Amino acid sequence: MKPTENERPVFPFTSIVGQEEMKLALLLNVIDPKIGGVMIMGDRGTGKSTTVRALVDLLPEIQVVANDPFNSDPHDPQLMSQEVRAMIQSQKEVPVTTTKITMVDLPLGATEDRVCGTIDLEKALTEGVKAFEPGLLAKANRGILYVDEVNLLDDHLVDVLLDSAASGWNTVEREGISISHPARFILIGSGNPEEGELRPQLLDRFGMHAQVGTVKDAESRVKIVEQRARFEEDPKSFRDAYQASQDQLSQQIRDARERLGSVQISYDLRLKISQVCAELDVDGLRGDIVTHRAAKALASLKSRQEVTPQDILTVIPLCLRHRLRKDPLESIDSGLLVQEKFSQVFGYSFQ
Incomplete structure (x- = not known):
């Protein structure tokens, strides 16, 4: 059977050597998502993507409305879709479940429709219903949206992402029909400065900017190579070895969010x-x-x-x-x- 996305082994966050600046920026944004996301710039092969994906492993579970495409919060009106709000107002029972905070990868070639979602105009006009096909911003609500090579992304698309991240809402308008849904997520972008910089006005919209460089110390480089080899050889036992430190950091994040x-x-x-x-x-x-x-x-x-x-x-x-x-x-x-x-x-x- 083909493994699902969740079954793919993830490199443990606490086993990552060096890159303290990047790790700190990511942890602080998880504790307070209102910081406004992180832009990680650095050389190729410095573990940017690995570290971001490792972060998701540490995140706590959240309560969501079952079968809701927007990961709606059953208690906070600012984080729920219009359908869920209508159910609560009419005092219908809202089914609740818990799930891990999700990370959504934004592919470089994504179109605006794929990111924001689309309205089925034919269905809207013939049946009189707002037929909305949610996009990646809907899936990322209350989670993390990760854009690798963000400096190669179309400026217009970066604008859309930053607007949604700042306002917490995504609005799609087609032929006089308008649909809004919550889109509150931590925006994480990464890129290589050799391939071009972001425009200053876009860069300014990221809360934090972490710089990563290639590790120069020979001993640290050897340790990184050895760890990667051990992980690829037997991911389960490698992850097991770091389970205690992962659990400890995960608890630290939960406590910090409550204390903030x-x-x-x-x-x-x-x-x-x-x-x-x-x-x-x-x-x-x-x-x-x-x-x-x-x-x-x-x-x-x-x-x-x-x-x-x-x-x-x-x-x-x-x-x-x-x-x-x-x-x-x-x-x-x-x-x-x-x-x-x-x-x-x-x-x-x-x-």
């Missing part, structure tokens, strides 16, 4: 974050907002109720580096520029 609402960030720290953004000449307020959210998510991940300057130092390069204006004469990495400005404003050394 009570985490505090002092006015003084918020003021300094905004001062860093202003002095770096960051356009708009997205940088300030994302840095606040990411710092609180990190404090929550570390089982703390209060954000520290160290939390901000850890996340601020990820939140701001892609929002800085490009200076062709500047040779220093944008992440280091952010750290230097942080050090000046906070009076806090990162050495």
Whole structure:
């Protein structure tokens, strides 16, 4: 029998060597999806896709309405389809089941209809019903939407994805017929900078920007190669060896999601974050907002109720580096520029 998608062995997240920046950005977005997603840029063969797919293994189960194509939340009106809302309003019984948070892969050649869904005009006109065929955005609701080689995707399609990710809704309009459904997902894009950059206004819409590079340390490279060989030889025993650490991290994520609402960030720290953004000449307020959210998510991940300057130092390069204006004469990495400005404003050394 052909194995289903769920039966394919996935490389354990906790066994991935290095790439701490990428792993942290992914974990923080899972704890607080409102951070706004991650753009992962780096060399080929650095484990970008492997790490994203490994993340799904750690995610908790969620309650969904049974047989609903939008993974509707049975309790939150903002995350349920119009049909489910109508059932609740008419006090009909809504069947509920639990499922793992899903990850949807967006293929490079996908059309807008495939992504957003289509309306069957013939059925709508002849039968008078809104016949909607859901797309990938419907499937990704309350899950993760992963776009590999996002920098090669048509700009118009990237715009559609970012609009849905920001608003939490997808609207399809054809010949005067309009259908909306919830589309709240964590958008993760990856790409190789050698194959072209995203336009700055699109890049700015991603909450965080993680950079990954090829591991240079010989011992680490050997360890990565050995682990990959062991996994391919016997995936089950390799996964079993990491089951305890996987379970521990999964529980840590669940606890952090529950704790997040009570985490505090002092006015003084918020003021300094905004001062860093202003002095770096960051356009708009997205940088300030994302840095606040990411710092609180990190404090929550570390089982703390209060954000520290160290939390901000850890996340601020990820939140701001892609929002800085490009200076062709500047040779220093944008992440280091952010750290230097942080050090000046906070009076806090990162050495």
